[in-house]
Amino acid sequence: MGLRAYIAKRLVYMAILIWAVITVNFLIFHMMPGNPLQQYVQSLQRVSEERYQYLMEKFGLNKPLHEQYITEVTNLITFNFGVSKRGRPIMELLKERLPNTLLLMGTSTIISIILGTLIGVIVAYKRGGALDTGIVTASLLTYSVPIFFIGWIMIAIFAIQLGWFPSSLEQPISWSRNPPSNILELIAGRLYHIALPCASLVLFTVGGWILLTRACVLETINEDYVITARAKGLKERTVLYKHVLKNASLPLITNVALSFAFLVSGAIITETLFSYRGMGLLIWDAIYGGGAGYADIPVLQAVFYILALCVIFANFIADLVYGIIDPRVRYG
The missing domain is CATH 1.10.3720.10 (MetI-like)
Structure with a gap:
């Protein structure tokens, strides 16, 4: 195997690993017990139903799981990390x-x-x-x-x-x-x-x-x-x-x-x-x-x-x- 073929093989492995990392990163946080947004809401004193639904939509948690996964893959590949729970852009x-x-x-x-x-x-x-x-x-x-x-x-x-x-x-x-x-x-x-x-x-x-x-x-x-x-x-x-x-x-x-x-x-x-x-x-x-x-x-x-x-x-x-x-x- 020449050096170019060796590099190409490693690049394919790297692409597969990146996809696996994104998938595992998504599954770990979505399979955790409890609702992360619910934990966040409970830390606030008073949250109306409208505010709760707004937060669900803001963080994309009201979408089906497969749509959340597609959004996650797209955002991570483009380094669009969104905002933190405190409202600051993560980037x-x-x-x-x-x-x-x-x-x-x-x-x-x-x-x-x-x-x-x-x-x-x-x-x-x-x-x-x-x-x-x-x-x-x-x-x-x-x-x-x-x-x-x-x-x-x-x-x-x-x-x-x-x-x-x-x-x-x-x-x-x-x-x-x-x-x-x-x-x-x-x-x-x-x-x-x-x-x-x-x-x-x-x-x-x-x-x-x-x-x-x-x-x-x-x-x-x-x-x-x-x-x-x-x-x-x-x-x-x-x-x-x-x-x-x-x-x-x-x-x-x-x-x-x-x-x-x-x-x-x-x-x-x-x-x-x-x-x-x-x-x-x-x-x-x-x-x-x-x-x-x-x-x-x-x-x-x-x-x-x-x-x-x-x-x-x-x-x-x-x-x-x-x-x-x-x-x-x-x-x-």
Whole structure:
């Protein structure tokens, strides 16, 4: 199978997956016990029958199920997510929250991948020594500690005790009324406010990258082609990063793809803990209704659909990289 046929096959799979995601997304929320609109109405003090029928028509819940499904498919494909239960356009909410999440999650993910890969290669090369034992133990510890505990420690030490960093929000409150015109001041302020949540996420995730990289490298470090490369007189750094890491990279590529795919979902616990207005906090508020006692189903459907699209697209990119790095994948 050539590369073009391989790509075409993956595109067909991707289209089928998108249709399946839309269908499951529709069925999950429509097969839930109870009427989501009824929950919303019960949270209001008084609702007339006319108002109730208006809301049913507004959210399309008075149509037959198959018509609702067709409308759902059309809206999701065209990214027409409608409005939330609070009356705000969902696309407006996504445009407001998504950049904050991409900044936080993107920064922490890139730092974790770089640090975890570099340290993982080093400890695999020095396997069995004190450095290997110490770093593996520390990685297991940080990887197993709950993220909210790491966040609490960060807030207690660096925000409350030392006062070095703010404990909440993604920017100074004054910026909502008077944002800075200086781009450097804007960047510095945003980075200053994401320092603690970003550090918490890095500490929580870098251990997993170290352990994964170490395991992948150990599987390939004693292969015949590595021994041959050393016999040719190549520098150890060249052997490690050009021969060993390259051939151990396929599992890492999958993990990298999925990590970036889940960027849009945010870190629900971390964003809630730090009151960081990103996608994670949006999901939390949509599930619990911002304290109103009802779930914001349209928002949840939109977020889950966007998340699923990112996962599917990231896996598609990973499959393409697989096919380029290892041609055997295309013929499997």
